[in-house]
Amino acid sequence: MADVVNTDFCQNPIIRDIYTADPAPFVYGDTLYLYTTHDEDKLINDFYTMFDWRCFSTKDMVNWTDHGKIFSLDDIEWADDRAWAPQCIERNGKFYLYCPVHKKDGGMAIAVGVSDSPVGPFKDLGYPLVDEGDWNDIDPTVFIDDDGQAYLYFGNPELRYVKLNEDMISYDKEVGVVKIPMTVESFGKGSHMTGTTYGEGPWFYKRNGLYYMVFAAFREGKKDESFGYATSTGPTGPWVYGGVLMDEEGGVFTNHPGITDFKGHSYLFYHTGDLPGGSLFHRSVCVTEFFYNEDGTINVIPKCDGVSKI
Numbered sequence: 001m002a003d004v005v006n007t008d009f010c011q012n013p014i015i016r017d018i019y020t021a022d023p024a025p026f027v028y029g030d031t032l033y034l035y036t037t038h039d040e041d042k043l044i045n046d047f048y049t050m051f052d053w054r055c056f057s058t059k060d061m062v063n064w065t066d067h068g069k070i071f072s073l074d075d076i077e078w079a080d081d082r083a084w085a086p087q088c089i090e091r092n093g094k095f096y097l098y099c100p101v102h103k104k105d106g107g108m109a110i111a112v113g114v115s116d117s118p119v120g121p122f123k124d125l126g127y128p129l130v131d132e133g134d135w136n137d138i139d140p141t142v143f144i145d146d147d148g149q150a151y152l153y154f155g156n157p158e159l160r161y162v163k164l165n166e167d168m169i170s171y172d173k174e175v176g177v178v179k180i181p182m183t184v185e186s187f188g189k190g191s192h193m194t195g196t197t198y199g200e201g202p203w204f205y206k207r208n209g210l211y212y213m214v215f216a217a218f219r220e221g222k223k224d225e226s227f228g229y230a231t232s233t234g235p236t237g238p239w240v241y242g243g244v245l246m247d248e249e250g251g252v253f254t255n256h257p258g259i260t261d262f263k264g265h266s267y268l269f270y271h272t273g274d275l276p277g278g279s280l281f282h283r284s285v286c287v288t289e290f291f292y293n294e295d296g297t298i299n300v301i302p303k304c305d306g307v308s309k310i
Contacts, residue, residue, distance in 0.1 A: 010062040011306040013274055013284035020054060021283035022085035022139075022201070023269035025260040026118065032262045033057045033118045034269065035086050035097065038069075039282050048281055050083045053099060055119050061262070061287070062309040070120030071097055071113045078127065079111060080104045085139045085201060085256050088118065089168070091150070096168045097122050098129070098140035098152065108137045110154060112169050125169055130154065130162060132177060139256070141204045145235055153213070156200035157193040158182055161236065178236070186230055186239040192218040197228045197241075201256040210296045211235055214245060214257040224248040225255045227270070229298065246270060246301050253280040263310050266290055268301055 013020075019039035026033045034056045040049040052072035058064045073083050079101035086099040097113040097120075109131035113122025130137050130152070140154040142164070150164035152171070159180040162171035180186070182194035190197030201216035210231050217228035227245035232238060245257070251272055258269035268290050271283040278284060288304040 007062060008309045009306055010064075010287070010309070012286035012288075012304065013272065014064060014287060014306075015054075015056060015066075015285055016275060018054075019275065019278070019282045020285045021254070021271045022256040023258040023271065023285045023287075024085070024087040025258045025262075025267065025269055026088045026090075027260055027262050028090060028118050030263075031057050031059055031118075032061070032260065033088065034064075034258075034285070035070075035088050036285055037083060037085060041277075041282075043281055046281070048082070048084075052083055053086050053097070057119070060309050061265075061267075061307050067119040070115075071099065071122040071124075073101065075113070075122070076101055076111050076124045078104060079109075082108065084108075087141050087203075087258075089142045089144065089150075090118070091144060091166075091168050094168070095122075096142070098142055100138040100140060100154070101128075103128065103131065106131070107133060107135045110137050110140050110152075114169065129169060129171070130177065136160065139201045141202045143204045143206065143235075145206065149235070151204065151235055153202045153204045155202065157198070159187075159198060159202055159213070159215075180237060180239065184241070186237070186241055187215075188217070188228055188241040188243070189220065190218050190228075191220050191222070197226075199225055201225075201254075203257045203259055205259060206235075207261070207292070208296060209233075212259070213239055214259055216255050216257070217244070219244070219248075222248050224251055224253050226251075227255060227257050227268075227301075231296065242297060244300050245298060246303065250274075250303050252278070252283060254283070265310060266292065267307070270303070272303065
């Protein structure tokens with residue numbers, strides 16, 4: 001990783017020696033772990049060329065440790081392409097990394113890597129956790145509620161979820177895969193396939209009793225993704241659209257939110273094409289600090305130069 005010139009400030013993009021995207025922050029103890037995808041330098045068929053997942057960690061938001069490749073398509077015998085946006089969570093001393101991949105002779109499905117450490121190595125289950133036989137099963141986001149029930153949301157163009165069992169590697173088959181109603185009231189009027197702004201990349205979390213669903217959004221008249229958000233008083237909705245969280249300016253075609261509180265600060269991670277050679281297929285992870293309003297709403301968050309040391 002590149003040296004930090006000013007030890008009191010982390011300049012965006014955070015990772016400067018490889019192309020990274022789809023940031024997924026995870027706080028464990030006194031450390032923030034950041035899981036990312038990896039855009040390869042050399043493209044195949046002028047498309048997203050992504051074979052593995054990376055992990056970085058920090059204790060102060062300025063000094064980052066590179067843990068390298070922690071999971072890859074080589075570890076998943078039943079998959080052959082598209083190591084896309086992951087998220088990690090801990091339960092009962094195990095760490096679970098949920099990753100969308102392309103099945104051999106199939107569509108997209110969600111794999112799970114399991115490890116005894118947040119930095120891996122992760123071992124694949126040997127089969128997909130979610131596989132509906134279509135292309136919707138991407139961008140998993142996982143959350144364990146206060147009552148112990150875990151949820152895995154995912155999806156493009158529809159938002160769907162499953163109720164995970166306590167083992168975190170299976171889900172309640174009686175409930176099955178639940179499709180969230182894709183309404184303007186929930187996700188705003190937009191230009192994606194459902195007629196709403198919701199596109200992909202959901203990020204699900206809870207704060208002060210309010211549930212948040214942040215997502216990559218397609219607004220009317222815009223060609224690149226912004227961020228939108230919705231809130232609910234329950235983990236499965238009904239969702240109420242809250243507005244734009246980050247606009248499209250200065251970004252690339254895709255974006256992916258990752259939100260967490262860390263040592264008394266709130267952070268939004270995202271990606272741009274800001275590194276030299278950057279493009280829609282060569283992206284770079286960034287971070288900005290933001291603040292909640294007293295009622296839990298969030299104003300539009302601007303992209304920034306970086307964050308200060310804590």
